[in-house]
Amino acid sequence: MDANQSLRIVAVVNQKGGVGKSTIAIQLAATLSRRCRVLVVDVDPQQSSVWWAGNARAGLPFDFAGRQHPNVLVRLRELHATYGVVLVDTPRMLEDTKPVETVLDAADFAIVPLTPEPLAVEPTIRTITTLIEPRHVRHAVVLNRIDPRIPTQLSTWQALLDFTWGIPRFDTHLRQYKTHADAPVLGQVVTTLRDNRSTAGVIADVTRLGHELSGMLEPAPVGSW
Ligand SMILES: Nc1ncnc2c1ncn2[C@@H]1O[C@H](COP(=O)(O)OP(=O)(O)OP(=O)(O)O)[C@@H](O)[C@H]1O
Ligand SMILES: [Mg+2]
Numbered sequence: 464m465d466a467n468q469s470l471r472i473v474a475v476v477n478q479k480g481g482v483g484k485s486t487i488a489i490q491l492a493a494t495l496s497r498r499c500r501v502l503v504v505d506v507d508p509q510q511s512s513v514w515w516a517g518n519a520r521a522g523l524p525f526d527f528a529g530r531q532h533p534n535v536l537v538r539l540r541e542l543h544a545t546y547g548v549v550l551v552d553t554p555r556m557l558e559d560t561k562p563v564e565t566v567l568d569a570a571d572f573a574i575v576p577l578t579p580e581p582l583a584v585e586p587t588i589r590t591i592t593t594l595i596e597p598r599h600v601r602h603a604v605v606l607n608r609i610d611p612r613i614p615t616q617l618s619t620w621q622a623l624l625d626f627t628w629g630i631p632r633f634d635t636h637l638r639q640y641k642t643h644a645d646a647p648v649l650g651q652v653v654t655t656l657r658d659n660r661s662t663a664g665v666i667a668d669v670t671r672l673g674h675e676l677s678g679m680l681e682p683a684p685v686g687s688w
Contacts, residue, residue, distance in 0.1 A: 469547055470539065470540065470546055470547065470548075470549065471547070471548050471549070471571045471572065471680045472536060472539065472548075472549045472551065472569055472570045472571050472572075473491075473548060473549065473550050473551065473570065473571065473572045473573070473574060473676070473680070474551045474553060474563075474566045474567055474570040474572070474573045474574070474600075475487055475488045475491075475550065475551065475552055475553060475573075475574045475575075475576065476553045476563055476566070476567065476573050476574070476575060476590060476594070476595070477555070477575050477576055477577070477583075477586065477587055477590050478555060478556040478560075478563075478586040478587075478589060478590045478594075479555060479582075479583045479586035479587060479590075480555035481555075481578070482576040482577060482578045482583055482587075482607060483576040483578065483607040483608065483637070483643075484552055484553060484555075484576055485505075485507070485511045485512045485515070485552050485647075486576075486607070486643055486646075486647075487574060487576050487605065487607065487637070487672075488503055488505075488512060488550045488551070488552035489503060489512050489515055489516075489552070489646075489647075489652060490643075490646070490652060490653050490665075490669045491550060491574075491669065491672060491673055491676065492523075492524075492525045492548075492550045492652075493523070493524055493525065493652035493653045493654045493655075493669070494653050494654065494669050494670050494672075494673035495525075495547075495548050495550075495673050495676070495677070496524040496525045496654065497524075497654070497673075498547070498677065499546070499547025499548060500525075500526070500545060500546050500547055501524075501525035501526070501546065501547065501548050501549070501550065502525065502526045502527070502528060502539075502546045502548075502549045502550070503516075503525055503526070503527050503528070503549075503550050503551075503552060504528045504531050504535065504536065504539075504549060504550070504551045504552070505527075505528070505529040505530070505531060505551075505552045506531050506532070506533050506551060506552070506553055506554065506562055506566060507552055507553060507554035508554060509554060510529055510530065511552075511647065512527070512529065512552045513527075513529035513530065514647065515646070515647040515650065516529065516650075517650070518647065518648065518649065518650030519650030519651070519652070519655070520650060521650070521655055523652060524652070524654050524655075526546075533562045533563075533565035533566045533569075534565060536549070536551065536565070536566060536569035536570075537569055539569070540569075548680070551566050551570070553566055556590075560594060563594060564594060567594055567595060567598050567600055568598065570600050571600070571601070571680070572600065572601050572602065572676075572679065572680060573595050573600050573601070573602040573603075574602070574603065574605055574633075574676070575587060575590060575591060575595070575602060575603070575604045575605070576604075576605050576607045577604045577605070577606055577607065577620075577624075578606075578607050578608045579606065579608065579609060579610075579616055579619075579620045587604070588628060588630070591604075591630060601679070602631065603631045603632050603633050603679065604624055604630055604631070604632040604633070605632070605633045605635065605636065605637065605672065606620055606621070606624075606632065606633075606636040606637070607636070607637045608637065608638075608639040609636045609637065609638050609639060610638070610639050611638055611639075617636060633672060633675050633676075634675060635668065635671045635672040635675050636668070637668045637669070637672065638664055638665075638668055640661075640664055640665050641661075642656070642661060642662050642664075642665045643665055646665075653665060653666050653669045653670065
């Protein structure tokens with residue numbers, strides 16, 4: 464990758480469904496739009512983010528391209544003067560991994576959301592070892608839907624990632640909040656949510672994740688990936 468090129472293509476991927484790919488793509492796009500121009504590309508045939516964007520009557524702080532064939536990402540390099548970050552929302556994968564592979568071929572970084580449930584583990588590790596690592600795409604897991612009422616949940620899952628599986632992760636995690644589940648219906652994103660007691664946690668978590676991702680997207684030292 465050309466270190467002078469400012470565009471960063473960030474894929475949000477996990478073969479497991481329902482782990483928060485669309486939630487994280489849209490909410491991260493909103494918070495990153497405070498620092499640069501952001502485009503969200505949805506290559507999911509189910510297009511949950513298309514529906515979310517359609518509900519946003521007040522408009523979104525980023526550009527949105529739904530119903531895209533993954534091949535468009537190759538052409539996106541030509542838009543590097545326009546966009547700082549492109550976030551790609553990808554579908555869960557049953558058999559056909561080709562669309563996600565095409566996205567990963569074009570990606571600078573992959574975010575892998577993981578929810579703390581045993582059934583999510585195997586597909587997550589498979590996504591990383593069979594699709595991401597062979598392409599040498601920099602990546603990190605983000606723990607999502609962490610329940611603060613379960614005292615050891617966060618530390619247990621962090622330890623599994625760090626010591627049992629040896630998978631890179633974000634320091635930031637996203638807690639489980641009803642606001643996240645309501646946001647698509649209301650067409651809300653962190654930058655349009657009213658900041659109050661029930662939304663403060665969501666805004667804080669997503670803002671922190673955005674800062675951490677921005678740090679990771681700085682040009683990598685030569686020879687690293
Ligand atoms: N941190 C959270 N707190 C509460 N609800 C959440 C959180 N993250 C995601 N959800 C909810 O969980 C459901 C699944 O999330 P989402 O649609 O983002 O997952 P996905 O990985 O994109 O799913 P799919 O594989 O079907 O595309 C949605 O109803 C979403 O609102
Ligand atoms: Mg989705």
